Amino acid sequence: MSATAVSLPIPRVPVRREPLVDRPVDGSKKVLLAAPRGYCAGVDRAVVTVEKALERYGSPVYVRKQIVHNIHVVRELEDQGAIFVDEVDEVPEGAHVVFSAHGVSPAVVDAAADRGLQAIDATCPLVTKVHREAKRFARDDYQILLVGHSGHEEVEGTAGEAPGNVTIVNNPDEADTIEVDDPSKLVWLSQTTLSVDETMETVDRLRARFPDLQNPPSDDICYATQNRQVAIKKVAAEADLVIVVGSANSSNSVRLVEVALQHGAKAAYRIDYADEVRQEWLDGVSTVGITSGASVPDVLVQELMRELAQAGYRDVEEVRTAEEDLMFSLPKELRTGAHHRGGRGVAA
Ligand code: 0CN
Ligand code: SF4
Numbered sequence: 001m002s003a004t005a006v007s008l009p010i011p012r013v014p015v016r017r018e019p020l021v022d023r024p025v026d027g028s029k030k031v032l033l034a035a036p037r038g039y040c041a042g043v044d045r046a047v048v049t050v051e052k053a054l055e056r057y058g059s060p061v062y063v064r065k066q067i068v069h070n071i072h073v074v075r076e077l078e079d080q081g082a083i084f085v086d087e088v089d090e091v092p093e094g095a096h097v098v099f100s101a102h103g104v105s106p107a108v109v110d111a112a113a114d115r116g117l118q119a120i121d122a123t124c125p126l127v128t129k130v131h132r133e134a135k136r137f138a139r140d141d142y143q144i145l146l147v148g149h150s151g152h153e154e155v156e157g158t159a160g161e162a163p164g165n166v167t168i169v170n171n172p173d174e175a176d177t178i179e180v181d182d183p184s185k186l187v188w189l190s191q192t193t194l195s196v197d198e199t200m201e202t203v204d205r206l207r208a209r210f211p212d213l214q215n216p217p218s219d220d221i222c223y224a225t226q227n228r229q230v231a232i233k234k235v236a237a238e239a240d241l242v243i244v245v246g247s248a249n250s251s252n253s254v255r256l257v258e259v260a261l262q263h264g265a266k267a268a269y270r271i272d273y274a275d276e277v278r279q280e281w282l283d284g285v286s287t288v289g290i291t292s293g294a295s296v297p298d299v300l301v302q303e304l305m306r307e308l309a310q311a312g313y314r315d316v317e318e319v320r321t322a323e324e325d326l327m328f329s330l331p332k333e334l335r336t337g338a339h340h341r342g343g344r345g346v347a348a
Pocket of ligand 2: 040041042043101124125126127192193222223224225252294
C-alpha cells in the first residue's frame with residue numbers, strides 16, 4: 001500500500017475490565033435520552049458516499065482526512081477497504097479520493113486535479129454554503145471575521161476560499177484584540193459546529209468594537225449543532241451526570257459536554273465507547289443524561305444504554321426538543337440509482 005493511513009488522533013482510553021455494578025442511590029435511577037442526537041444529514045451523506053464509492057469502484061477508495069470525526073466510523077470504513085490519508089499527495093495518481101464532510105480549500109481541489117485524482121466531494125452542503133458566503137464577501141472586498149477554531153479542517157477549508165480576507169476569531173477573548181483594516185466593511189461568518197452561546201458572546205464583543213459588523217446572510221452554525229445543544233440543555237437541567245458519545249476531535253461533540261456543564265449537569269464526560277464509563281462516575285447519581293454528536297452512529301448509544309442498564313439505569317425517557325427530517329442527495333458521481341441506507345429516498 002503506497003499511502004499512509006491517517007494516524008488516528010485519539011488514543012483509545014483504557015477499557016474497564018469489570019462490569020458496572022448496580023449500587024444503591026437516593027431516589028430512583030433513570031436515563032434521560034436527548035433527542036435530536038447522533039447522525040445529521042451531512043454525516044449520513046458523507047458516510048454513505050464512502051460506502052457507495054467502495055461498492056462502485058472497489059477497494060481501496062482513498063479518503064482525505066477522517067470522513068467525519070468519529071473513530072468508530074473511520075475504523076469501520078477502513079475494514080470495508082477505505083484508506084484514510086492526510087493529504088492528496090499520498091493518493092496514487094488517477095485513484096478515487098473522497099473529500100471529508102468538513103470541506104476542503106480550493107488549493108486541495110487543485111492539488112487533487114494536478115495529480116489526476118478522481119475526486120468525490122462529500123463536503124456537507126451546509127459547509128459549502130459558508131464557503132460560498134466567504135467567496136461572495138471576499139469578492140465585495142469585505143474583511144471576514146471567521147469565528148472558529150484554528151486548525152480545524154472546516155476552518156482551514158473555509159479560510160482557504162479567501163485567504164487574504166479572512167481573520168480567524170477563536171474565542172470571545174480574541175474578539176477584544178483582533179485588528180481590522182476598515183471597520184465599515186466587516187462581516188462575521190462561522191464554523192458550523194460551534195457553541196451557539198459562546199459564538200453569540202464573541203459576536204457581541206466584536207460588535208461592541210465594530211458597530212457596523214454585518215451578520216451572515218443566514219445561520220452558519222448548522223441546524224444539527226443547534227438542535228443537539230437545545231436538547232442537551234433541557235436534559236442537563238435535570239441530570240446528575242451527562243455522558244456525551246463522540247470523539248475527542250469532534251467539535252460539535254465536545255461542545256455538548258461544555259453546554260451540559262453550563263446548563264446544570266453536575267458532571268459531564270465524553271466517551272468514544274461504552275466501556276470507558278467509570279464506576280465512580282455513577283456514585284450517588286440517580287439521573288444520567290445521554291446524548292451523542294452529529295458524527296456518532298446510534299449503535300454506540302445503544303451500547304452505552306446496555307452498559308448503564310447493568311448498573312440499574314433501566315428506566316429510559318426520551319427528551320425531544322425538535323424533529324429532524326433533512327436529507328441531502330449524494331455527490332453527483334454516485335447519484336444514479338443511489339439510495340440512502342434504511343431504504344429512504346434521496347432528496348434533491
Ligand atoms: O464530528 P464531526 O465530523 O465534525 P466537527 O464537529 O468536528 O466539525 O461532525 C460532522 C460535522 C461536520 C461538518
Ligand atoms: Fe453538515 Fe451540520 Fe452535520 Fe456538519 S454537523 S455535517 S455542517 S449538518
